[in-house]
Amino acid sequence: MADGRWSMTEKELNNTATGFRGRDHEKLPNYKKHRKVDNRDGNAPKVCAFCGSENLEEGFGGYAPGFQYNGAFCNDCGGSTDFVFQDDEHRFFK
Structure with missing residues (x-):
């Protein structure tokens, strides 16, 4: 830069140096949100609990x-689906 200031963040620098242009998950609507899905019988559909995406x-x-x-x-909405396959203490499901 002509004025001597660095304008890129460390994250942008890493993406530029490696050529990786990953998606910024922090901007997705359900980022860091979790939902539990009852999968104790083993046949719950593998879809997002927020948006239904596969x-x-x-x-x-x-x-x-x-x-x-x-x-x-979920790469589409940023939500995390927790497929519970053991819940002996009935913390989430009866």
Whole structure:
């Protein structure tokens, strides 16, 4: 820059240096929102609980004594759907 100021953020710099032009998920309407889906019988449809999209990115989950879930991130709306497959303590589903 002619005035000596740096105008790019670190995130923009990383995207430029690597050539990666990923989507900015923070601007999506349901970013950081979670919804639980009852998948204890194993046949819940793999769609977003917010918008119904099948464009999900699976790969995270969680557990506690008597409770387990697989998580999926929606690339369309930014919401996270937690597919609960064990809920022995009935924390979320009866």
